[in-house]
Structure formats: structure tokens, C-alpha cells
Amino acid sequence: MKPETKRYTTTVGKRTIAFESGKLAAQAGGAVTVGIDEAIIFAAATMGGVREGVDFFPLSVEYEERLYAGGKIPGSFFRREGRPSTEAILTARLTDRPLRPLFAHGMRDEVQVMMFTLSSDGINPLDILAINAASAAIMISDIPWGGPVGAVRVGRVNGEFVLNPTFEELAKSDLDLRLAGTRDAILMVECGADEIPEDAMVAALELGHKSIQPIIDLQLKMAAEIGKPKKQATFTNATDELNKRALDHVSGPMTTLLAKPLAKAEFYGGMNDILTNLVAEFCAGEGAPSEKDVKAAFSEAEGAVVRERILGLGKRPDGRTPTEIRPIWCEVEISPRAHGSGLFTRGETQVLTMATLGTLGEAQELDNLSPIDTKRYMHHYNFPPFSTGEVKPLRGQSRRETGHGALAERALEPVIPSEETFPYTLRLVSEVLASNGSSSMASVCGSTLALMDAGVPIKAPVAGVAMGLVTDLSTGPEGRYRILTDIQGTEDHLGDMDFKVAGTKDGITALQMDIKISGLSTKIMTEALEQAHTARLSILEKMLAVIPEPRANLKPHAPRIITVKIPVDKIGALIGPGGKNIRALQEETGTKIDIQEDGTVYIAGV
Structure with missing residues (x-):
């Protein structure tokens, strides 16, 4: 007999979000689909037993991007999805972060949340749907959890906030804020922005938290009507x-x-x-x-x-005051052959970033469900074990490295010059040489130095700082708390928040917040942003003392690119039969030639 499907809908801004359950994956602990129009995500949540010897909470959150959802066949040799794409890894991390703090301390039962795309319309982003789907799947399952959470994306087009914007609206937006939280507080923030001032960011955070309330109400209704009785969890806390x-x-x-x-x-x-x-x-x-x-x-x-x-x-383990930044020193021109290099050291954290310039033809090609199919600015982050004095096997890039690289990339993207004014592909690689907290923000600072050393005409230098928080809620709703500037590793481990803020002197370009408590008020977040702004200006002053502006010229061994415009109907003649003409030109001159569909020709040589 065909099972009955339960459908629930709510409205966020002008968009209707639909939740369905009952038809799919009956043997999972809880399973739902969540969609806006023809963009639909499936999520299932299941709890297992306790693995022997496990002394941590084994939660795994996985997101798999299925290209059939957008009517595509994967471009790999085997024509099937392989390892998760960068976007899939980032979506899994984005979903994990608001879920994890709401599981009870000391829980040891294995919990797995799996999500994949059922339908992608190329109009609506999928990551926010994934968070809401994961939360709803856990809520109606037999897994004990302190949710629900709701998630929303906030954009800003022509000065007006837009909730859950489409890809087209995001292309015009100077803000891309993704927020998740509970009824009472914000749990997770991930944001890219084009030098947004702090007061506008606070307004966006407040709007976002207000906007998730209907999603939370809907999930509570689902749990009451179709939710399973909760299982008894296993805990290993000391008495x-x-x-x-x-x-x-x-x-x-x-x-x-x-x-x-x-x-x-x-x-x-x-x-x-x-x-x-x-x-x-x-x-x-x-x-x-x-x-x-x-x-x-x-x-x-x-x-x-x-x-x-x-x-x-007000005493921190290394003796600093709550607002004090660790000693900073910087250098550029570390590598004589790299196109640009910057070394940034803050306390016991040190990052070396190398910049490489290439032709537009070397841009990364993307095989995913997003309408964006190429990327000309890439940032990669490496965190070797020696940076913390440890010995570990090397097993390829970790999810954490992927996430930190993406954060640094997002922080610098608004200041990268346009393709029209600087027709280069840029790859930055941040090597963490020593780490005691805030290595991702040190990567932002080192990358700014490397870009300026390379002669890239960035719009403004960017610096980043990680803010921490220690709270005592036993004395009231907000209780005692201290916001800490430039946290080190032990303050991250023992504190309640890791709030990374990057930006220029004029505004914020990136935010990322991870917390371990049940949420933060906008009051605390406002204070943290103000404190981070003061710190950012101080860090920028140290960086600009080493290299005050981008170099006027590229390094001698960096490629030079000239631009020529030809009539569109002459493109075929330039390329020649089977590419014969353009290959001959490249071999004869030792250059690389890239031809655009509008007749723009880029000629690169060293």
C-alpha cells in the first residue's frame, strides 16, 4: 500500500518553502524533502549504536551533489560522481555547524545525516535548503536533539534586503549572508560581502533571525504530528x-x-x-x-x-587583556620565483601565501549544479601536521582545509580586480607553517601581502581576525561574558565561539561563526563586530607598514597579457581548420592565446 505523504508549507519573505515526508526512505530514522519551486533537497537522519572506544560524539553530516538533479551527466572519465566537490563539502560543513551544538554534551551514539539533490532548477541555491532539510529530518526522527533550527539567506540588492535570493539576484547583491539559528538565538553565520559596514551587517543578522521563525514553527508542528518517540541516548560524562x-x-x-x-x-x-x-x-x-x-x-x-x-x-592564558592582539610581523618577497609572496606571523601562528598569475584559459572549470561554470580566482589552504608539532599521515585535503581556503577566498574576492581591467587567473596558496589559532584569518592577511607583492591592483587591503567568547549563563539570560580579540588555540577549544571577521578599513568582506552553546544574541554579535573592527584597523596598519600599496609592475617572470579585439566573424579564421592557425602562432611566438566569444583575444607571454 502506498504510504501517505504529509506536506507542510511556510513563507519566508516572498518565497514558499515546502516540506514533505512519508513517501521516501521509510527505514531511515527520519526523512524529508525540502524545496523552493523546482529546487529540492532530500535528507535522512539515522542514529546507530555506540562504537567501542569512542570518546567523542560521532556525528557525520554528508551532502552529495547529484548532477542528474539538473539534467547533467558528470564530465569525469567514468561519467559518475566521484569525490565530493568543493561546493558539496562546504554545504556539508555549513549544515553540520548549527546541528552539532544542539546535541547533548557527552552523547556517544553514532548519528548520520545524509543529504542529496533531487532537483536543481539553476535558479535557487541549494545550501540553505540542505540545512532546513537536515533539521526537519532529525526533528521527526527518533534521535534526541535540542532543535529545531531554521536557515535563511539574506542578500542586499540596491540597498534593500532580499530573503532567499535567486542566483540572478545574488549576482547583483553586495551581501551573501547565510544564517541558521533557534527560536531564541543565532547559531551559525557564513557571509561574503562587498565592504558592508558593521551596522548594515547587524541589521541583516536581525532580519535573518526574525525570518527563520516560521521555519522553526513548521518543524515543531511536523514533530508533533508525525515525529517518532525519541530513543534513549548513551552518555559518558563523568559524575x-x-x-x-x-x-x-x-x-x-x-x-x-x-x-x-x-x-x-x-x-x-x-x-x-x-x-x-x-x-x-x-x-x-x-x-x-x-x-x-x-x-x-x-x-x-x-x-x-x-x-x-x-x-x-579578564586574564587570558598568555597574559593578554581581552582586546589585545598578539605581536605581528610581516614580510614580502619570500620566494624569488613566485609571482608574489607574503609572510604573516601573529603570535605563534604563521602563514606563508604564494600568488600565481595565469591566463584566463587557466581558470578552473566547474562541473556542478550552479550556473557558475568557471572560476578565475582560487584560494587553497594547506595545514601540514608540523605546523602544530605533530606527526600524522598525509591523506589529501581535509574538509577543514577546504573550508578555510574557501573562507579566505571569500574574504578577498570583493577586492580582486575585474577581468576587464586585469585579465588574469589568480591562484593563491596559503601554507600554514605554525598554528596556535586563527590560521584562516592569518591566511587572509598573508594573501593580501602576496597580492600586493605580485602587483595585483586590488581595490583595498584586507585583514582578518578571529573573535572568541566566554559566557556564564548561570547569572541570567545573558549572564557574564567576555569577548576576546585574536583568540589562540586553547581559547578556541575551551571557549564558546570562534567568530572570524575579515574586511577592509571601510567594511566587512567575510564572516564565519562557529559556536558551542545554544546560540548568541544580536547584542553580543554587535559588540563582537565592533571589537573586531578596531582590531582589523590595527592589523592593517602593521601590514601596510611593510608594503603600503600594490607594486606598480608585475614581477619580471610573471606573464604579460595584451588584449586585442577582432570582429566576431573573423574568430574562425584566426583559429583555422582544427586549430591549425592559432597553434602555429603560439608555437612561433611562444605565447598563449585565448579567444573569447565576443572577439576579445588575450595574448600572454613572459
């Missing part, structure tokens, strides 16, 4: 008694350790010594707690001590 014993035992040694400014190695080395002593004392004798539980209790104690010193005393 309250053990947590208290551990805190009482280590708070004195930790306070002594933190009394002086600590470098990364000193902090982790000192904490490891305290942990070793705690395990030796607590795990001895019959009936003693397990080493695993003692280590869990130590982690809770470490967070409590470090956080209280920040909240109560």
Missing part, C-alpha cells in the same frame, strides 16, 4: 561528584600555572603534568574511577578554571 573532586584537586595547581603568561607548549605541557598527577592519584586502588572518566573530569575542570579567570579577572 558530578567526580567532577567536583577533580576541580578541587587541580584548581590550585592550574591557578599557579596560569599566574604567568604561557606560550602554547608551556600551557599544554603544564596542563599535561597536572593531568598525569591527577590520574596517578585518582586511579589507584580498588573501586577507583576509570582513567577515561578521570580525564573527562579533568577536561571539565580545565575549562572551568581557565574560563573563570577570563570572566572574573
